[in-house]
Amino acid sequence: MTRGRRAAEREPSPDGAATGPVLLALAGVSRVHGTGPTAVHALDDVDLRVRMGELVAVMGPSGSGKSTLLNLAGGLDTPTSGRVTLGRDVLSDVSATERAALRRRRVGYVFQDLNLIPALTAAENVALPRELDGVRARAARKEALAALDDVGLADLADRFPEEMSGGQQQRVAIARALVGPRRLVLADEPTGALDSHTGEAVMRLLRARVDAGAAGLLVTHEPRFAAWADRTVYLRDGVVVDASRDDDAEDLLVGAAAGAAGEDPTWDD
Numbered sequence: 001m002t003r004g005r006r007a008a009e010r011e012p013s014p015d016g017a018a019t020g021p022v023l024l025a026l027a028g029v030s031r032v033h034g035t036g037p038t039a040v041h042a043l044d045d046v047d048l049r050v051r052m053g054e055l056v057a058v059m060g061p062s063g064s065g066k067s068t069l070l071n072l073a074g075g076l077d078t079p080t081s082g083r084v085t086l087g088r089d090v091l092s093d094v095s096a097t098e099r100a101a102l103r104r105r106r107v108g109y110v111f112q113d114l115n116l117i118p119a120l121t122a123a124e125n126v127a128l129p130r131e132l133d134g135v136r137a138r139a140a141r142k143e144a145l146a147a148l149d150d151v152g153l154a155d156l157a158d159r160f161p162e163e164m165s166g167g168q169q170q171r172v173a174i175a176r177a178l179v180g181p182r183r184l185v186l187a188d189e190p191t192g193a194l195d196s197h198t199g200e201a202v203m204r205l206l207r208a209r210v211d212a213g214a215a216g217l218l219v220t221h222e223p224r225f226a227a228w229a230d231r232t233v234y235l236r237d238g239v240v241v242d243a244s245r246d247d248d249a250e251d252l253l254v255g256a257a258a259g260a261a262g263e264d265p266t267w268d269d
């Protein structure tokens with residue numbers, strides 16, 4: 001089991017198991033790109049559960065399926081077989097439109113390629129996904145300012161991306177990923193373009209968000225960043241070849257509970 005120094009410091013539990021409800025569950029998930037002799041088995045029969053309050057790192061060589069896993073987890077892609085569940089919603093069963101709506105409301109992405117919109121200020125970039133969710137402009141700005149404050153950028157809210165350093169831009173991207181009621185944070189090499197000091201700061205922010213109750217999945221090539229996670233899953237050729245402790249399924253919100261009537265305790269949106 002790979003447990004980082006910081007995770008160990010943060011969490012005294014000897015087995016390191018996060019105890020929140022399962023937010024994200026992949027069960028027997030495979031993804032094949034293409035057909036016939038040229039088909040690529042990007043993921044093969046992967047099981048993974050991530051709990052609220054848990055940060056899971058995904059490591060593996062180039063082409064091992066890390067980004068495919070992240071895309072499936074966030075509903076950007078659908079599995080060829082198997083099931084992806086977010087809260088009580090089976091992402092792999094809903095229509096593309098519903099999946100897009102779930103994704104927008106519930107999933108925050110942080111990519112190496114930040115995708116900030118150059119013509120919008122930091123606050124406008126962060127507010128945009130909330131406005132797309134139907135939140136009124138004034139409320140969305142308020143939320144955006146709070147999210148920017150969380151990442152230490154309250155003073156730069158009205159700057160444009162080109163007026164900020166790379167690290168500051170990355171923090172804006174994180175604020176945008178975390179604004180509003182999102183509970184699942186998917187980060188694909190979020191530290192890739194950053195110097196080590198700024199990379200650590202980014203990890204601290206992700207860790208803090210997860211400690212506050214989100215579930216996080218972090219793709220990284222760097223063990224020192226994976227050390228911030230509670231556990232690490234290693235992929236090779238689309239297969240999980242090593243995973244530190246994944247806990248019991250008994251309190252899963254999925255399976256028989258999927259589609260059941262009533263409130264979903266993992267969401268407050």
Ligand SMILES: Nc1ncnc2c1ncn2[C@@H]1O[C@H](COP(=O)(O)OP(=O)(O)OP(=O)(O)O)[C@@H](O)[C@H]1O
Binds near residue numbers: 040041060069
């Ligand atoms: N849209 C696609 N069409 C065909 N093959 C694809 C597609 N997307 C990914 N693949 C293939 O699936 C495999 C897994 O790709 P993926 O991008 O998930 O790996 P990765 O571990 O994220 O790699 P890297 O670390 O280089 O980003 C690779 O062989 C890749 O070429």
